[in-house]
């Protein structure tokens with residue numbers, strides 16, 4: 741009898757654990773019920789816990805236009821502004837200091853933003869507004885490009901690909917190619933990227949420069965880029981060789 745009760749207690753524990761786990765996964769996959777307000781322009785919907793002013797429309801249409809000019813086909817996409825409280829704690833669980841985050845494939849067609857000031861078009865992180873070029877449009881395009889990359893190549897490859905490809909492509913779609921490769925490479929050198937540099941060139945300037953280089957100067961296709969396992973240092977060496985010619 742004792743054994744039976746222990747077995748039953750263990751089974752109940754497992755059931756409770758898996759229900760909690762599935763419940764949490766559902767909240768990440770379908771966060772709509774937790775955001776009272778939404779606004780849609782073209783195929784982009786933004787959700788917020790506060791009323792969304794009309795000034796958000798130009799931000800959404802700019803995100804839609806930049807994505808449409810990018811390398812991926814897309815259908816309905818969503819952004820959730822998890823600006824504070826438990827929503828921020830939960831949805832930014834893996835990146836409490838990030839401005840945007842996705843959990844692909846749970847977030848199959850959406851990403852989360854840490855805050856939004858629609859009138860200025862800037863992203864809010866806690867009390868701080870982030871400087872251009874890292875605007876709301878930039879963060880929206882960056883996170884949704886992650887989602888589209890995942891849809892294109894699948895969850896395993898999305899996580900397995902080199903960081904410079906995944907993050908570089910998201911910043912490349914958002915900000916385009918650098919105007920001056922030689923100047924930017926000289927400015928960045930081999931140093932870690934500082935906040936000052938991010939404030940003028942986006943979050944991943946070196947990765948963006950590399951992705952832009954291979955797509956526009958080396959003539960790689962999107963699929964060739966997404967399939968490469970080349971390391972960042974190998975990619976940098978190839979680009980620098982190309983720049984020196």
Ligand SMILES: [Zn+2]
Pocket residue numbers: 882886907910
């Ligand atoms: Zn990213």
